[in-house]
Amino acid sequence: MADGAEMSTWRVEVEQWFDEAKAVGPVRPSKRGGPSLTRRAFLLAGSMCVCCQPGLASADAPMVKRQAPGFYRLTLGDFEVTSLSDGTNMLPARKLLQGNPTRLEEMLKRNYLGDLVETSHNSFLVNTGAKLILVDAGAGSLLGPGTGHLLDNLRASGYQPEQVDEIYLTHLHADHIGGLMAEGQRAFPNAIMRVDKREVEFWLSDANMRAAPEExxxxxxxxxxxxxxxxRAGKLIVFEGNTALVAGVRAQTAYGHTPGHTMYMVESGGEKLLLWGDVVHVAAIQFEDPTVTIRYDVNPSEAEHVHELAFAQAAGNGYMIGGAHISFPGLGHVRRDGATTYTYVPLNYSFG
Known part of the structure; x- marks a missing residue:
């Protein structure tokens, strides 16, 4: 920091320069090509301009309190895959997760999670070059204001709902199908929908609804x-089990969470991405302990088997996975850490 004598010298130089400028008009170049002003005086003059106008240096800025548009894009062989966020909501972990309470509490604490865990709702848009395919459609208006942002993020990503050719549903829970409708109309008017036959027969059955618990x-x-x-519009097509749907996309059974829960393998140019649907709900817990199921699993024992098989295959084969409830964008790999434990490795971020 300059002492008092040096500061006084700088101030005198600046005052002299301003006096000269007033007397002769615009500053003329020196023989060296620059204004006739010492470097110290020039720097001081600049700092004085800022310091003497506090309004310029400390303008009040309101907090924005919102995130950037929720889409993330990657290339998979010759395909383009876009992860689309429908938003997030809070899950009561202690009620949702089914497992040893003491161990669950320890894992939640170790992962800096409390009773309420914020979960992502992700859908995936696959552009094969010939077809534009949406896998799951978000919650729409069914789960409150935290979700229902799929259409906005689809448009922000450069696409329009009318461009979607096909919709593949992993299952028919509200947070995956609510976005199919918008203001009483089909949100994707030109799309056909594909769902496992077992899933449709279970959830569209009046008899099953009457027999179900009230909740x-x-x-x-x-x-x-x-x-x-x-x-009713003739847009629903059912398939049965493991089925090739279009070139590069195949349905794979993952029954347990729901009767017809389905994963979708996307493959192009030797690269693979398996879209899991609801194989995982709380990544910090279930990768470490695949035996943990959730309250809404229709068949918990089958769901547990799906966890173990899906984790082992992803880790063993090294392909990418996409999770509906893994923190957005929900894309990454699985690493085996022990005989029965795994770690989720998020995809390394790429700007473009």
Whole structure:
């Protein structure tokens, strides 16, 4: 920091320079090509301009309190895959997760998670060059203001709902189908919808809805509201089990979470991405302990088997996975850490 004598010298130089400028008009170049001003005086003059105008240096800026548009794009062989965020909501972990309570509590604490865990809702848009395919459609208006942002993020990513050719649903829970409808109309008017036959028969059954516990009836109601308009328009196509749907995309059974829960393998140019749907709900817990299921698994033992098989295959084969409820964008790999434990490795971020 300059002492008092040096500061006084700088101030005198600056004052002299301003006096000269007033007397002779615009500053003329020196023989060296620059203004006749010492470097110290020039720097001081600049700092004085800022310091003497506090409004310029400390302008109040309101907090924005929102994130950037929720889409993330990657290339998979000759395909383009875009992860689309429908938003997030809070899950009560202690009620949702089914496992040893003491161990669950320890894992939550170790991963800096409390009882309420914020979960992502991700959908995936696959552009094969011939088809534009949406895998899952978000919650729409069914889960409150934290979700329902799929259409906005689809448009922000450069696409329009009318461009979607096909919709593949992993299952018919509300957070995957609510976005199929918008203001009482089909949100994707030109798309056909593909779903496993077992899934459709279970959730669109009036008999099953009547027999369901009261808290589960809303799942059946959501399926009816979201799927029936496509069915009536002749847009619903069911498939059975492991099935090739279009070139480069194949359905793979993952029954357990729901009766017809399905994963979708996307493959191009030797690269693979398996879109998991609801194989994982709380990544910090279930990768470490695949035996942990959730309250809404229709068949918990089958769901547990799917966890173990999906984790082992992803780790063993090294292909990428996409999770509906893994933190956005929900893309990464699985690493085996022990005989029965795994770690999720998020995809390394790429700007473009």
């Amino acid at each position: 589960a009836k809303r799942f059946f109601q959501a399926a009816t509201i979201s799927i029936t308009p496509y069915q």
